[in-house]
Amino acid sequence: MRLLATSILHRTTTTTTINLYPRMPQLTLGFGSSGSGTRQLSLSPQKPIRQITSSSSSSSARHGGTGQSDLWKMHHEEEDMAAIVKSRAKDKAEGKEVTMHDDREGGEVKGQPGKRTRNDSPQGGGVAGDERVIKKHKNAYEIKGKIATAEDAARADQDPPLDQLLRLVAQKKEGIKKGRSVVYWMRMEDLRIEDNTAFAQASACAKQLGIPIIVLFVISPGDYRIHDRAKRKIDFVLRNLRWVKAKLDKINIPLHVLTYEKRLSIPKKLITELFPQLGATHVFANIEYEVDELRRDIATVRFGQEKGIDVVYVHDRLVVPPGKVLSKQGKPMSVYSPWQRAWAKVLDEQKEFLRMQDVPPGNDKSLRDDPEFGKLFEATPIPDFVDGFKCDDEDVMRECWPEGTDVAKEVLHRFLYTKPRKPQFQLVSPLSEGAEEDAKNSRVAKYQVGRNLVDADNSSKLSPYLAAGVISGRMVLNAARKFGKGGKLDSGRDTGVGMWVQEVAWRDFYNHVMAIWPRVSMGRPFLEKFADVQWEVNEKHLQAWKDGKTGFPIVDAAMRACAKRGWMENRVRMVSASFLVKSLMLDWRLGEKHFMECFIDGDLAANNGGWQWTASTGTDPQPYFRIFNTLTQSEKCDPNGDYIRYWVPELRNLKGKAVHDPYHHMPRNEFKKLGYPEPIVDHKQSRERALFRYKNVGERES
Numbered sequence: 001m002r003l004l005a006t007s008i009l010h011r012t013t014t015t016t017t018i019n020l021y022p023r024m025p026q027l028t029l030g031f032g033s034s035g036s037g038t039r040q041l042s043l044s045p046q047k048p049i050r051q052i053t054s055s056s057s058s059s060s061a062r063h064g065g066t067g068q069s070d071l072w073k074m075h076h077e078e079e080d081m082a083a084i085v086k087s088r089a090k091d092k093a094e095g096k097e098v099t100m101h102d103d104r105e106g107g108e109v110k111g112q113p114g115k116r117t118r119n120d121s122p123q124g125g126g127v128a129g130d131e132r133v134i135k136k137h138k139n140a141y142e143i144k145g146k147i148a149t150a151e152d153a154a155r156a157d158q159d160p161p162l163d164q165l166l167r168l169v170a171q172k173k174e175g176i177k178k179g180r181s182v183v184y185w186m187r188m189e190d191l192r193i194e195d196n197t198a199f200a201q202a203s204a205c206a207k208q209l210g211i212p213i214i215v216l217f218v219i220s221p222g223d224y225r226i227h228d229r230a231k232r233k234i235d236f237v238l239r240n241l242r243w244v245k246a247k248l249d250k251i252n253i254p255l256h257v258l259t260y261e262k263r264l265s266i267p268k269k270l271i272t273e274l275f276p277q278l279g280a281t282h283v284f285a286n287i288e289y290e291v292d293e294l295r296r297d298i299a300t301v302r303f304g305q306e307k308g309i310d311v312v313y314v315h316d317r318l319v320v321p322p323g324k325v326l327s328k329q330g331k332p333m334s335v336y337s338p339w340q341r342a343w344a345k346v347l348d349e350q351k352e353f354l355r356m357q358d359v360p361p362g363n364d365k366s367l368r369d370d371p372e373f374g375k376l377f378e379a380t381p382i383p384d385f386v387d388g389f390k391c392d393d394e395d396v397m398r399e400c401w402p403e404g405t406d407v408a409k410e411v412l413h414r415f416l417y418t419k420p421r422k423p424q425f426q427l428v429s430p431l432s433e434g435a436e437e438d439a440k441n442s443r444v445a446k447y448q449v450g451r452n453l454v455d456a457d458n459s460s461k462l463s464p465y466l467a468a469g470v471i472s473g474r475m476v477l478n479a480a481r482k483f484g485k486g487g488k489l490d491s492g493r494d495t496g497v498g499m500w501v502q503e504v505a506w507r508d509f510y511n512h513v514m515a516i517w518p519r520v521s522m523g524r525p526f527l528e529k530f531a532d533v534q535w536e537v538n539e540k541h542l543q544a545w546k547d548g549k550t551g552f553p554i555v556d557a558a559m560r561a562c563a564k565r566g567w568m569e570n571r572v573r574m575v576s577a578s579f580l581v582k583s584l585m586l587d588w589r590l591g592e593k594h595f596m597e598c599f600i601d602g603d604l605a606a607n608n609g610g611w612q613w614t615a616s617t618g619t620d621p622q623p624y625f626r627i628f629n630t631l632t633q634s635e636k637c638d639p640n641g642d643y644i645r646y647w648v649p650e651l652r653n654l655k656g657k658a659v660h661d662p663y664h665h666m667p668r669n670e671f672k673k674l675g676y677p678e679p680i681v682d683h684k685q686s687r688e689r690a691l692f693r694y695k696n697v698g699e700r701e702s
């Protein structure tokens with residue numbers, strides 16, 4: 001039986017013994033298990049087990065040519081793998097047992113290949129559960145722990161780290177002594193003080209115990225590297241932290257900011273050094289659902305248990321926590337539409353999920369003179385930047401994405417109550433002047449149509465704020481609820497607001513998928529049956545896509561916008577992603593990584609969900625043969641070509657439909673004068689190639 005989120009962890013919980021932990025990077029060292037039971041670290045790609053008949057020149061590069069190794073280099077960070085391998089070898093030499101996912105400090109769960117407890121395979125495609133369908137992943141990118149082996153992913157699905165964490169946190173706590181302070185460990189996904197569950201619970205605990213609350217933030221460059229965090233995102237986090245610090249300061253709460261270079265050392269450092277220094281025996285944090293973060297948190301709870309420190313983790317990130325949306329048979333669901341209906345029903349019936357937490361009152365101002373804690377107010381200033389993550393375009397980012405919950409609330413207000421303005425796709429603030437209040441003709445009112453257009457400020461642009469927790473999902477849905485009849489949350493497809501609520505629900509959905517099937521944050525396809533789709537290895541094509549020089553104007557406009565703005569509208573995310581995967585036949589994980597490195601709203605669950613949906617390896621129930629036609633999509637989402645003309649200046653003077661497809665609309669000599677690239681692939685041929693490769697997984701067309 002799977003253990004789902006226990007109610008004691010839910011946000012309404014008011015127990016005094018609490019425990020949670022922060023976010024960590026996604027990947028995870030893949031330890032393939034051999035038939036004999038010994039495990040090997042997968043540092044290099046597996047040898048292909050099936051002969052590929054191919055006329056493609058990239059096929060040779062794929063198995064050892066320079067192109068391949070360069071691509072690996074691009075795709076994977078060195079990380080602290082060497083240290084881990086060394087340490088593991090030492091353990092082996094000393095006869096210690098080696099764990100399946102050795103997070104070094106983490107006291108990970110031992111792999112138990114023989115013990116399967118779960119059979120909730122996703123609908124529509126044997127992901128995990130049946131060892132007979134688990135094949136070794138043969139793609140070129142299985143190196144340096146970035147992509148777990150199929151076996152490890154299946155094991156993680158069998159007993160997801162979230163369940164493990166929840167079981168640990170639910171254990172009875174005894175003998176926790178009153179400390180000198182209570183710590184709320186803020187993570188990069190909950191950068192606000194309003195409606196923040198762990199913060200509220202930590203504050204209540206501190207009040208009850210009559211001791212101060214301290215807010216902790218751990219900067220972890222190792223995590224940022226291994227998780228492909230964008231410099232812009234880290235800059236955004238620091239900006240929001242400064243905003244939070246100022247707010248905390250007003251209520252006499254110090255924000256203690258630390259940098260730990262070695263990500264795997266965080267649990268031990270906190271439990272054995274920092275918390276004792278702060279005299280903290282009660283620590284609270286909001287759960288992060290990514291696999292590495294959960295493993296770090298499991299380790300922290302365990303170390304805490306050994307040392308008499310109660311680390312409490314609570315659900316906060318989503319409106320409805322994972323495990324609460326189930327089918328009639330009580331099973332997790334992986335198809336969005338029925339899931340969304342069930343999600344809406346849960347919200348309708350269980351009002352507490354939309355209940356918000358007040359900003360806590362804070363500490364007494366005498367704390368500032370406290371010999372021990374007073375100095376914390378100034379002791380650890382927020383750095384201007386994190387080494388290796390200095391934002392190259394911070395001025396533009398500040399303009400386009402100003403920080404703070406107040407800004408996020410105003411962005412939300414504009415979306416709900418002001419008219420769409422044309423054009424708003426340039427490098428402008430979401431709060432730029434000229435917005436006209438008009439609730440009837442507001443952006444949300446027109447969202448059914450507007451959400452698929454890229455030529456105005458149609459969508460909310462809240463994603464950076466939601467991804468970093470600058471505003472909560474509950475806050476936005478409560479604002480949306482005001483439009484529903486009798487205060488009911490409208491989530492139907494008939495109204496703009498209902499449609500928008502459905503989009504917000506996707507955020508919960510992809511996080512649920514990740515929490516229930518952790519494989520998706522381990523680099524594995526949701527549908528394991530597509531693990532061996534044969535990808536091209538073509539650096540030129542990959543670079544052309546990244547640079548916006550593919551010769552497909554809508555893709556190029558989107559990719560150039562991504563490079564400049566760190567953000568894209570949903571429609572063009574889908575179009576450009578589909579182009580990379582289905583037209584260029586490049587591994588979706590390359591695109592996933594690139595988006596994470598560029599986006600200010602980079603979020604593993606949403607990004608991975610979007611990529612896997614597009615690559616047909618994910619939860620989308622549509623068959624793989626739905627392939628976007630780039631030209632048709634272009635004409636639909638940018639009917640006048642304004643978006644393309646702005647981002648692709650070479651095409652600025654083109655009139656009419658030529659802007660969507662200049663190569664086929666213009667005489668060759670005229671086209672050449674544009675200085676714009678010819679299409680790098682033929683749509684029809686690439687479509688046929690994709691169909692073949694998906695239909696015949698593991699094979700290439702001969």
Ligand SMILES: Cc1cc2nc3c(=O)[nH]c(=O)nc-3n(C[C@H](O)[C@H](O)[C@H](O)COP(=O)(O)OP(=O)(O)OC[C@H]3O[C@@H](n4cnc5c(N)ncnc54)[C@H](O)[C@@H]3O)c2cc1C
Pocket residue numbers: 451459460461462463464466467503504505506507508510568569570571573574577595599601602603604606607608609610611614
């Ligand atoms: C390939 C691909 C990669 C993506 N990567 C990310 C990402 O890294 N971070 C991210 O926040 N979104 C991502 N999305 C989802 C979506 O494109 C963005 O959330 C949306 O474009 C943000 O614009 P908005 O805030 O104006 O959205 P709105 O249309 O106003 O929607 C409101 C909110 O709902 C949520 N949302 C909307 N659509 C989705 C979706 N499909 N999946 C998950 N949440 C959704 C977001 O939090 C968004 O801010 C990705 C989509 C695709 C296809």
